[in-house]
Amino acid sequence: xxxxxxxxxxxxxxxxxxxxxxxxxxxxxxxxxxxxxxxxxxxxxxxxxxxxxxxxxxxxxxxxxxxxxxxxxxxxxxxxxxxxxxxxxxxxxxxxxxxxxxxxxxxxxxxxxxxxxxxxxxxxxxxxxxxxxxxxxxxxxxxxxxxxxxxxxxxxxxxxxxxxxxxxxxxxxxxxxxxxxxxxxxxxxxxxxxxxxxxxxxxxxxxxxxxxxxxxxxxxxxxxxxxxxxxxxxxxxxxxxxxxxxxxxxxxxxxxxxxxx
Amino acid sequence: xxxxxxxxxxxxxxxxxxxxxxxxxxxxxxxxxxxxxxxxxxxxxxxxxxxxxxxxxxxxxxxxxxxxxxxxxxxxxxxxxxxxxxxxxxxxxxxxxxxxxxxxxxxxxxxxxxxxxxxxxxxxxxxxxxxxxxxxxxxxxxxxxxxxxxxxxxxxxxxxxxxxxxxxxxxxxxxxxxxxxxxxxxxxxxxxxxxxxxxxxxxxxxxxxxxxxxxxxxxxxxxxxxxxxxxxxxxxxxxxxxxxxxxxxxxxxxxxxxxxxxxxxxxxxxxxxxxxxxxxxxxxxxxxxxxxxxxxxxxxxxxxxxxxxx
Numbered sequence: 083x084x085x086x087x088x089x090x091x092x093x094x095x096x097x098x099x100x101x102x103x104x105x106x107x108x109x110x111x112x113x114x115x116x117x118x119x120x121x122x123x124x125x126x127x128x129x130x131x132x133x134x135x136x137x138x139x140x141x142x143x144x145x146x147x148x149x150x151x152x153x154x155x156x157x158x159x160x161x162x163x164x165x166x167x168x169x170x171x172x173x174x175x176x177x178x179x180x181x182x183x184x185x186x187x188x189x190x191x192x193x194x195x196x197x198x199x200x201x202x203x204x205x206x207x208x209x210x211x212x213x214x215x216x217x218x219x220x221x222x223x224x225x226x227x228x229x230x231x232x233x234x235x236x237x238x239x240x241x242x243x244x245x246x247x248x249x250x251x252x253x254x255x256x257x258x259x260x261x262x263x264x265x266x267x268x269x270x271x272x273x274x275x276x277x278x279x280x281x282x283x284x285x286x287x288x289x290x291x292x293x294x295x296x297x298x299x300x301x302x303x304x305x306x307x308x309x310x311x312x313x314x315x316x317x318x319x320x321x322x323x324x325x326x327x328x329x330x331x332x333x334x335x336x337x338x339x340x341x342x343x
Numbered sequence: 344x345x346x347x348x349x350x351x352x353x354x355x356x357x358x359x360x361x362x363x364x365x366x367x368x369x370x371x372x373x374x375x376x377x378x379x380x381x382x383x384x385x386x387x388x389x390x391x392x393x394x395x396x397x398x399x400x401x402x403x404x405x406x407x408x409x410x411x412x413x414x415x416x417x418x419x420x421x422x423x424x425x426x427x428x429x430x431x432x433x434x435x436x437x438x439x440x441x442x443x444x445x446x447x448x449x450x451x452x453x454x455x456x457x458x459x460x461x462x463x464x465x466x467x468x469x470x471x472x473x474x475x476x477x478x479x480x481x482x483x484x485x486x487x488x489x490x491x492x493x494x495x496x497x498x499x500x501x502x503x504x505x506x507x508x509x510x511x512x513x514x515x516x517x518x519x520x521x522x523x524x525x526x527x528x529x530x531x532x533x534x535x536x537x538x539x540x541x542x543x544x545x546x547x548x549x550x551x552x553x554x555x556x557x558x559x560x561x562x563x564x565x566x567x568x569x570x571x572x573x574x575x576x577x578x579x580x581x582x583x584x585x586x587x588x589x590x591x592x593x594x595x596x597x598x599x600x601x602x603x604x605x606x607x608x609x610x611x612x613x614x615x616x617x618x619x620x621x622x623x624x625x626x627x628x629x630x631x632x633x634x635x636x637x638x639x640x641x642x643x644x645x646x647x648x649x650x651x652x653x
Contacts, residue, residue, distance in 0.1 A: 161525040176516035187509050187524045194507040
């Protein structure tokens with residue numbers, strides 16, 4: 083599904099501030115994979131997502147999504163096949179527009195001059211009801227009035243309303259309170275399962291990194307340093323993961339934001 | 344003040360207010376929706392006036408309207424192109440286009456800074472002939488302008504409901520979200536500024552034809568005047584759905600003109616218009632800011648007086 087071949091990205095090259103965010107990274111993602119990604123701050127997890135979704139272009143290497151070379155494709159064109167959620171719930175929706183209008187833009191049905199039809203409204207209502215947050219009765223209200231959790235759930239809905247080939251989740255529950263985070267995470271796994279999406283998820287919660295999905299990769303200094311799936315992954319514990327990190331990177335995983343349990 | 348003079352006062356304010364309300368509606372699209380402060384507005388207003396005047400003088404009173412709007416659209420396209428594709432800052436691109444338009448406008452008027460349309464057939468004289476025998480013969484200007492304003496309000500209300508309209512609104516609201524909806528914000532900015540500038544030019548075209556003359560200064564200060572009107576309208580009808588807000592913009596333009604016309608009656612000199620409009624814009628924009636700062640200012644003052652900090 084997604085094939086990343088030797089991509090590298092250096093910011094401020096040739097200066098004292100030069101920082102290699104991604105270092106000769108290769109990754110093969112199979113159709114239907116649900117990969118959780120862990121790693122310390124600055125390991126290059128978000129940079130990897132930026133490279134895949136086209137927020138910046140890589141210095142070298144190739145990115146192939148479902149047989150199409152997207153290495154130099156602009157961000158808004160890739161967005162047709164890639165859905166993305168950020169940690170900041172405010173980033174994915176337009177606060178001054180209603181829930182319905184946000185969903186209509188995300189759905190992108192019809193031509194430029196088409197308006198939101200009755201059928202569209204009915205299908206939005208039906209989908210919003212699945213969130214079980216009462217949003218289906220507030221479709222005319224501006225999104226700015228929603229809570230963080232509601233907005234993130236809405237963004238999830240917007241990103242998956244046309245099932246993308248690839249869903250990128252960048253710590254999308256990290257800014258939510260624990261109860262809401264659980265709910266949004268449950269919704270995520272449900273949607274990923276129902277639509278059979280291929281999904282990459284960055285998380286700082288090592289326990290859920292192992293529980294969720296079918297494969298886990300660990301990143302450090304812009305490279306993948308550990309990649310586990312299948313049976314080997316099922317036996318893995320958080321303690322094993324920490325040992326693996328130490329063995330692969332030569333240092334202990336020392337990070338305030340890592341949740342070990 | 345007699346009833347008749349009050350009536351003519353209101354009518355003048357209505358005519359001028361409605362003509363400038365077309366520019367206010369243009370800013371409603373570019374400033375309120377797209378979140379771009381289009382500083383080429385003054386020049387574009389004059390461009391509409393000159394192009395419309397030249398086409399009308401050459402004997403095409405109806406063609407003058409679409410010609411002026413097309414010229415405005417082109418000007419808007421250049422402003423948008425500079426800021427989306429040429430790396431020019433958004434405000435700067437407006438100023439640059441505005442400056443360039445000064446030369447363009449003189450050239451359009453054939454090396455002159457003034458054109459007279461006293462004997463020219465325009466949409467206004469056409470309407471005057473049409474209403475010559477009716478009881479509305481004194482309101483012929485109002486008819487033309489009201490039709491134009493109604494058409495633009497209806498167009499905007501419908502346009503902003505379409506997918507393209509939603510995308511334009513989202514571009515001003517959250518460009519990230521536009522991109523993730525597979526829409527290029529460059530495209531929406533270009534379309535938005537083209538449409539907005541077409542209305543600005545229409546506004547200039549109608550003003551020139553209603554006063555039967557155009558000079559190079561016809562549009563100077565128009566941006567500030569329109570912005571003041573827009574913000575006044577916002578204060579009254581700033582919330583609610585798009586059609587309500589668009590009507591609010593028109594209302595704002597009328598209120599601004601009306602207050603100004605009344606002030607003229609009380610011997611305010613006419614040259615004060617631009618100062619007054621600037622002050623209104625300053626108050627309208629800074630008032631919400633100071634309202635937010637007020638608790639902090641109070642606390643600072645209390646602190647300075649040595650009282651306990653709450």
